[in-house]
Amino acid sequence: MNYEIKNVWSVLLRLFHWALVLSIVVLVVTGLYINTPWTNTTLEGSVSFPMACMRYFHFLAGYLFTAAVLVRLFLYFFGNRQERIWDILPVTPRNIKSLTTTLAYYCYISDKHDSRLGHNVLAGMVYIVTIVAAVFQLISGFYMLFPETGVWQTLGNALFTSQQQGRFVHHLLMWYFILFAFSHVYMVIWNDVKSSEGLISSIFTGKKFKQKNV
Amino acid sequence: MDEQAGNRTTNSGISRRSFIKSCSVAAAALGLSEAMIPKLVEAAETAKRPTVIWLHFQECTGCTESLLRGSHPDLGRLILDIISLDYHETVMVPSGHQAEKSLHDSVAKNTGKFILVVEGAIPTADNGNFCKISGRTAMDILAEVGPKAAAIIAIGTCASFGGIQAAAPNPTGAKGVQDLISGVPIVNIPGCPPNPVTFLGTVLHYLTFKRLPNCDNMGRPLFAYGRRIHDHCERRAHFDEGRFVEEFGDFGHRNGYCLYKVGCKGPETFSNCPSTRFNDVDVWPVSVGHGCVGCTEPNFWDSMTPFYERLPQVSIPGTGIVTDADSAGKKILGVAAAAVGVHAAVGIGKSVLKGKKEE
Ligand code: HEM
Numbered sequence: 413m414n415y416e417i418k419n420v421w422s423v424l425l426r427l428f429h430w431a432l433v434l435s436i437v438v439l440v441v442t443g444l445y446i447n448t449p450w451t452n453t454t455l456e457g458s459v460s461f462p463m464a465c466m467r468y469f470h471f472l473a474g475y476l477f478t479a480a481v482l483v484r485l486f487l488y489f490f491g492n493r494q495e496r497i498w499d500i501l502p503v504t505p506r507n508i509k510s511l512t513t514t515l516a517y518y519c520y521i522s523d524k525h526d527s528r529l530g531h532n533v534l535a536g537m538v539y540i541v542t543i544v545a546a547v548f549q550l551i552s553g554f555y556m557l558f559p560e561t562g563v564w565q566t567l568g569n570a571l572f573t574s575q576q577q578g579r580f581v582h583h584l585l586m587w588y589f590i591l592f593a594f595s596h597v598y599m600v601i602w603n604d605v606k607s608s609e610g611l612i613s614s615i616f617t618g619k620k621f622k623q624k625n626v
Numbered sequence: 627m628d629e630q631a632g633n634r635t636t637n638s639g640i641s642r643r644s645f646i647k648s649c650s651v652a653a654a655a656l657g658l659s660e661a662m663i664p665k666l667v668e669a670a671e672t673a674k675r676p677t678v679i680w681l682h683f684q685e686c687t688g689c690t691e692s693l694l695r696g697s698h699p700d701l702g703r704l705i706l707d708i709i710s711l712d713y714h715e716t717v718m719v720p721s722g723h724q725a726e727k728s729l730h731d732s733v734a735k736n737t738g739k740f741i742l743v744v745e746g747a748i749p750t751a752d753n754g755n756f757c758k759i760s761g762r763t764a765m766d767i768l769a770e771v772g773p774k775a776a777a778i779i780a781i782g783t784c785a786s787f788g789g790i791q792a793a794a795p796n797p798t799g800a801k802g803v804q805d806l807i808s809g810v811p812i813v814n815i816p817g818c819p820p821n822p823v824t825f826l827g828t829v830l831h832y833l834t835f836k837r838l839p840n841c842d843n844m845g846r847p848l849f850a851y852g853r854r855i856h857d858h859c860e861r862r863a864h865f866d867e868g869r870f871v872e873e874f875g876d877f878g879h880r881n882g883y884c885l886y887k888v889g890c891k892g893p894e895t896f897s898n899c900p901s902t903r904f905n906d907v908d909v910w911p912v913s914v915g916h917g918c919v920g921c922t923e924p925n926f927w928d929s930m931t932p933f934y935e936r937l938p939q940v941s942i943p944g945t946g947i948v949t950d951a952d953s954a955g956k957k958i959l960g961v962a963a964a965a966v967g968v969h970a971a972v973g974i975g976k977s978v979l980k981g982k983k984e985e
């Protein structure tokens with residue numbers, strides 16, 4: 413078969429992706445610690461500050477996560493063709509077709525693969541949901557971090573009614589991210605096995621291999 | 627009725643010393659400088675005692691009790707001395723028709739001038755049939771008296787946000803005052819019960835500055851509800867150092883460690899409990915070894931329970947299963963892992979079959 417190399421993902425998108433991966437891993441681990449601190453420093457005067465440190469790393473990773481989300485939102489409108497939101501919203505006939513083809517493909521109903529440069533529309537939709545969840549996650553995070561600061565207080569109270577509800581939403585959304593990461597990694601491997609485009613390496617190199625139209 | 631608080635303190639049993647002391651406590655709670663204490667004292671002494679009408683609706687009278695039965699009666703007495711309490715079902719002498727009459731007379735005489743204090747939630751389901759006083763619903767009474775007040779103080783979580791009556795499924799449709807009245811300044815003093823010092827501070831603020839104190843966006847005065855309990859709790863050092871009570875009565879509990887793991891809601895609750903404390907003996911729940919239950923927050927009966935867990939439980943729709951978020955999360959993750967396993971197996975199976983066919 414004849415392949416050609418196509419540039420798909422910009423440097424900024426790849427940076428966004430890995431910043432998000434790194435921050436989510438740190439945030440889930442430190443977040444679980446904040447919820448259920450599994451150590452107990454019964455030795456007084458040990459100056460180890462485990463909770464203070466975990467919270468510190470949680471907030472550092474929180475800022476990285478926020479930066480990543482803002483970059484992705486920017487790319488939805490100002491990125492390259494594959495990165496823009498119009499490429500994945502199921503509003504055009506081309507995109508609706510991609511959605512149904514992909515669903516059938518993933519359910520082993522048909523072997524027809526919707527070969528596009530960017531995301532297929534099913535994946536793209538899940539990513540949009542994830543970014544929306546991320547926006548709620550960071551709002552609830554900053555609401556807990558700066559509870560007395562005007563904007564976060566007003567926004568947080570309007571969205572979640574109280575700190576406790578905000579924290580609950582924050583915790584539930586953590587489970588969304590865990591589930592998302594798990595199924596995302598599986599689907600990526602599955603796709604890489606099924607169609608040899610170099611899907612996995614594309615998030616490192618930005619390039620995909622596409623069959624030349626003969 | 628032109629009697630002034632200053633005259634009364636001299637012959638009502640409160641010594642000048644404790645009168646000034648109570649004013650200082652209120653000034654400290656309000657975050658005012660020492661230099662303001664004479665102003666507060668002056669306002670409490672000389673301002674014409676404002677007429678107060680105190681309405682009880684769906685409640686347990688705990689707020690009144692905690693206000694009047696402090697271990698040290700001066701605070702309650704002082705409050706009764708700086709206001710002219712025209713109507714309060716628990717402490718007034720008249721009853722029945724006489725009581726009704728004093729309510730009507732006082733409202734008629736002081737329209738636009740009196741302070742209305744509301745204790746308890748207002749049931750609104752079934753046209754408010756769940757709470758009636760002398761044949762009239764709480765809704766009716768509030769709708770008549772509320773708009774005629776100069777300001778409304780909602781005392782307690784019930785009057786502020788509905789309280790326990792409004793807990794899901796809220797059978798009586800209980801609501802707080804702010805959901806039913808508009809156009810009159812309302813200040814919420816939530817708590818179950820709230821600290822009497824916060825109430826006194828609010829009243830003295832009104833007398834001294836002629837307006838209600840600045841509030842957060844839930845209508846709670848910032849001087850008392852402007853900071854999270856967790857951010858000024860005496861056990862905070864144990865929290866940062868990771869020293870926790872694992873269960874009541876254990877080593878950590880006996881040593882005064884942080885109550886986070888046994889469900890303390892200090893991180894989610896705004897109140898001055900750690901600084902103002904209660905009952906003139908300088909205690910508050912956390913100081914005596916029990917976590918905060920978050921009683922100053924809206925919907926606390928729903929969102930802060932289970933009181934000994936960090937987070938509310940999740941109910942999985944359609945199954946009747948109620949569990950904590952983490953075990954639900956782990957189960958869902960397990961289901962997802964199983965689904966992935968099946969999906970991969972089908973894929974491998976299909977390609978094996980296809981491979982055979984192609985041979
Ligand atoms: C994928 C992203 C994130 C995950 C999975 C996550 C997870 C968690 C978890 C599980 C908790 C413990 C809550 C509890 O159960 O009690 C927590 C707390 C918290 N998170 Fe996050 N979080 C994320 C993003 C953020 C962001 C972007 C911020 C903003 C800076 C943030 C700020 C906070 C704060 C302030 C707390 C409360 C800490 C405390 O009160 O001690 N989080 N997070």
Ligand code: SF4
Nearest residue numbers: 685688782783784818
């Ligand atoms: S707020 Fe609490 S103490 Fe006050 S009346 Fe309601 S239930 Fe009773």
Ligand code: SF4
Nearest residue numbers: 859862884885890892
């Ligand atoms: S006891 Fe409660 S309020 Fe105090 S530090 Fe621990 S969690 Fe925070």
